[in-house]
Amino acid sequence: MSIPQSGTPTYLKLLNKKKVLQTIIGGDDYYSRASLAKELNISKPTISSLVDELVKEGWLIEKESNETAHGGGRKPVHLFFNKVCKYTIGVDIGGTHTEIAIMNLEGELIITGKLFTQQALKDDFIHLLVTEINRLLRVSGLINTDILSLAIGAPGITDTEKGIVIEAPSLQWDNYPLQEKVSSYFPFPVYIENDVNMAVLGEYWKGSAKDKSNVVLITIGTGVGCGIIINRELYRGFQFAAGEIGYMITNKDQAGQHFETMFDGFGFLENHVGGPAIVKQYIKNSTTTVNGEYSAEMVFNEAIQGETYATKVINEALDHIAVSLINVAALLNPDCIVLGGGISKSGEWFLPKLQHKIAMYLPKQSQTEVLLTQLPQVALIGATALCLRNHELFSIEKKF
Numbered sequence: 001m002s003i004p005q006s007g008t009p010t011y012l013k014l015l016n017k018k019k020v021l022q023t024i025i026g027g028d029d030y031y032s033r034a035s036l037a038k039e040l041n042i043s044k045p046t047i048s049s050l051v052d053e054l055v056k057e058g059w060l061i062e063k064e065s066n067e068t069a070h071g072g073g074r075k076p077v078h079l080f081f082n083k084v085c086k087y088t089i090g091v092d093i094g095g096t097h098t099e100i101a102i103m104n105l106e107g108e109l110i111i112t113g114k115l116f117t118q119q120a121l122k123d124d125f126i127h128l129l130v131t132e133i134n135r136l137l138r139v140s141g142l143i144n145t146d147i148l149s150l151a152i153g154a155p156g157i158t159d160t161e162k163g164i165v166i167e168a169p170s171l172q173w174d175n176y177p178l179q180e181k182v183s184s185y186f187p188f189p190v191y192i193e194n195d196v197n198m199a200v201l202g203e204y205w206k207g208s209a210k211d212k213s214n215v216v217l218i219t220i221g222t223g224v225g226c227g228i229i230i231n232r233e234l235y236r237g238f239q240f241a242a243g244e245i246g247y248m249i250t251n252k253d254q255a256g257q258h259f260e261t262m263f264d265g266f267g268f269l270e271n272h273v274g275g276p277a278i279v280k281q282y283i284k285n286s287t288t289t290v291n292g293e294y295s296a297e298m299v300f301n302e303a304i305q306g307e308t309y310a311t312k313v314i315n316e317a318l319d320h321i322a323v324s325l326i327n328v329a330a331l332l333n334p335d336c337i338v339l340g341g342g343i344s345k346s347g348e349w350f351l352p353k354l355q356h357k358i359a360m361y362l363p364k365q366s367q368t369e370v371l372l373t374q375l376p377q378v379a380l381i382g383a384t385a386l387c388l389r390n391h392e393l394f395s396i397e398k399k400f
Contacts, residue, residue, distance in 0.1 A: 214332065279299060336369040
């Protein structure tokens with residue numbers, strides 16, 4: 001449905017419906033029709049009409065309280081947000097795995113699926129993705145009309161307006177029309193976003209950065225990504241390239257030397273701290289015979305145990321990460337920086353090292369709290385937040 005023109009009675013009605021719905025979602029108290037009218041300073045007849053519509057549409061549920069009203073009489077009737085009125089679908093495309101989930105409107109995961117990204121790219125990625133989404137819908141007993149919308153996070157510079165992945169080195173996508181390709185299979189809206197932008201929305205909504213106004217999320221996995229929220233708004237930049245800190249130079253001497261690129265298009269930082277780079281440096285430096293495939297997590301575990309070459313490689317990577325955090329904190333002065341991605345699994349061990357370096361090089365006014373994500377599938381949760389932000393009834397207040 002198109003949004004009515006500003007200032008018209010239809011628009012004012014929509015505005016009041018938003019206020020009613022978002023007050024109930026964001027409030028700590030139980031609301032009745034009467035208390036809503038008082039809270040929002042809207043007449044009782046108007047509130048009653050708006051609530052009737054929201055209940056009929058399925059967004060709200062009215063339930064009689066278990067407690068008797070003060071002074072006896074009828075038990076009060078309270079209003080609740082119906083988190084299963086609709087569902088959202090989230091897709092987080094990673095360099096190694098693509099995670100898919102169906103969630104309710106509180107971002108709670110109902111069912112999940114997974115694709116192996118590189119293998120899927122060799123076959124038919126879109127076909128495999130659509131097939132897996134349809135499988136999850138079938139298994140969960142949902143149909144297309146139950147879905148509010150679908151949000152896809154891609155690891156690269158993404159034009160969210162045109163739905164195009166401008167550049168994603170780990171996927172070898174260049175101006176890839178992802179929204180168009182996926183939308184042709186489904187009747188509900190499909191949104192495309194940078195994967196870390198989607199993740200920072202999840203962190204801001206449900207994670208370590210909840211209730212903070214200025215947030216930076218840095219994820220380190222196959223590559224390095226950064227999502228930025230300034231004054232409670234997602235900041236994408238002039239050409240949708242804000243937060244591409246994988247290209248940050250964190251050692252000028254090394255930048256002047258030749259270094260091997262893990263993926264075409266990868267920047268300096270991710271070529272030194274990304275998972276493949278850490279593994280390559282360890283195998284190159286270690287005198288121990290490496291049997292089988294190594295992962296960055298395994299190298300971190302070796303370093304935690306004190307293994308010499310693993311410690312050297314990880315300490316070098318941590319130096320690069322520390323410089324990047326110092327630069328981000330000095331430039332943006334956020335409430336907090338949250339670390340996510342595969343590296344966060346070892347965070348309790350290395351976080352004090354990073355905090356020590358930050359304290360050494362930043363003035364007191366720029367000291368920024370560095371946190372670890374507590375949400376293992378934060379980008380998927382962020383997909384629900386993105387779906388809600390793009391819906392007319394939730395877009396007035398950027399709480400999601």
